[in-house]
Amino acid sequence: MDTSPPLILTLALDEATAGFFNALRRQHFPPERNYLDAHLTLFHHLPGAEQPAIAAVLSEYVRRLAPLPLQVAGLQFLGQGVAYRVGSEAVEQLHRDLQQEWWPWLTPQDRQKRRPHVTIQNKVRPEVARSLHQQLSASFEPFAATGTGLQLWAYRNGPWEALQHFPFQA
Structure with a gap:
């Protein structure tokens, strides 16, 4: 029986956008x-x-991709948190392509259409989340961002371990 931790794939964001969300x-x-x-x-x-096979697909895939244009389009109330919605046809296409490649391995959650977002608050009381959502929504202006590559992580029951970074190369 394999005891390898599950892997998570994320989109790396440009430095300014990552700094904004991290703050x-x-x-x-x-x-x-x-x-x-x-x-x-x-x-x-x-x-x-399947990490070696997944890494091989990603290494090949990023050679064909230039940094991806993103539009941070609004805020999303998560019930116990808040996220920023991110729109991008390029990210949707990337997700569909990789879904097709890995379909037999995917969980039901990963087989669904992706609704890209960046969570900035989670696991708080609903009234705290609703207050932050209202506060941030009042002054929100959509803005452009850039996806700069892919990041592969191992999930370790809480903390994630960074395994590999795949910058877009085209």
């Missing part, structure tokens, strides 16, 4: 749960035993 996470995420930088998850649970 909000430090301010609003419960500190005892905030052991990750802000991230945009593409796949939640890839099989750890």
Whole structure:
């Protein structure tokens, strides 16, 4: 039986956007749960035993991709948290392509259409989340961002272990 931890695939964000979201996470995420930088998850649970095959696909795939244009389009109330919605046809296409490649390995969650977002608060009381959502929504202006590559992580029952970074190369 394989005991490899599951893998998570995220989209790396440009430095300014990552800094913006990380500052909000430090301010609003419960500190005892905030052991990750802000991230945009593409796949939640890839099989750890397939890491060499997954890395090979990603290494090849990023050669054909230039940095991806993103539009941070609004805020999303999560019930116990708040996220920023991220729109991008390029990210949707990337996700569909990789879904097709890995379909037999995917969990039901990862087989669904992706609704890209970056969570800046989670696991708080609903009234705390609703208050932050209203506060941030009042002054929100959509803005452009850039996806700069892919990041592969091992999930270790809480903290994530960074395994590989795949910068877009085209």
